[in-house]
Amino acid sequence: MNRVEISISKRKMIISLMGCLAFVLAGFLFVLQPSTFAGKTVVRSGSMIMIVGVLSILFFGLCGYFIAKKLFTKTPGLIIDDRGIADQSSGIQSGFIPWHDIKEISTFKIFKQQFVTVLLKDPQKYIDAESNPAKKKVMQANLRSAGTPYCISTNTLNIKFKALHALLTERLQRSR
Template structure:
């Protein structure tokens, strides 16, 4: 029986460009809220302090998101590599790198605000947290772990593949690995 081929899924520059433009738009809205808050008849947004905080949060969050997307636009590496050994994740700003099939307990879907993620539930999540050099990445991965029970969440949003195809491919390769190692 021959080994399954290595599959490289490239980053989608067009999807990333749209995501980057969306983040810039939200940064712009945040700046507008901070500099010249709109007058609205919604009780929560009639408080200038709340409008300022929402604007500032928008600038910080979407500015950071935009920064990571911008970096990915110039990344020549594949977004995801699936091989007989495991999965190499380079799909986002907080990717963990190589995840061997032997570390994966389960592959599941999670939906967060109409955004679907493929979660790789690993046996040793703390190892993946500890190997992050950046404090920001480490903290982001810890938040993922506390919120969703996994340190690895993969989105097809920045990849040249549809979500269902990616999920089916990962499920198939994980099942192949489990059959061979049983």
């Protein structure tokens, strides 16, 4: 099999980073002037507006950090070769998955967001092997909602969703 490297889409990353910055800015406005927004939104309480602002700053600030970090990396987002898949496309990277551990390539959709899912023969083995507690929690949540700890989004990749799904499905079949 030929090695396929799918790069990170700089354009998609910049758009995502701008979105994060907008939410961080809105969070600062909520924290600095909660009375301006209280009563004019669904939330009536100034203190609740402040809490939403702090959460927005923390969550979107963290997302922005990971996006900025990915934006300046030279490594491909996804590598597909005769050994398996190496996903490095997100802040919480899936790492390397050998073909012999993959049961099926499927899809999953949540809130209009589509993911290519890598269904594993023994998903718990991968969760147990993860040492990072935050990443382990995300993997467990993915397993509960999507049936696998590994979900690949094309939001940051230079490939369309259907093309990625077809490519991974075809490569899995070839590996067998």
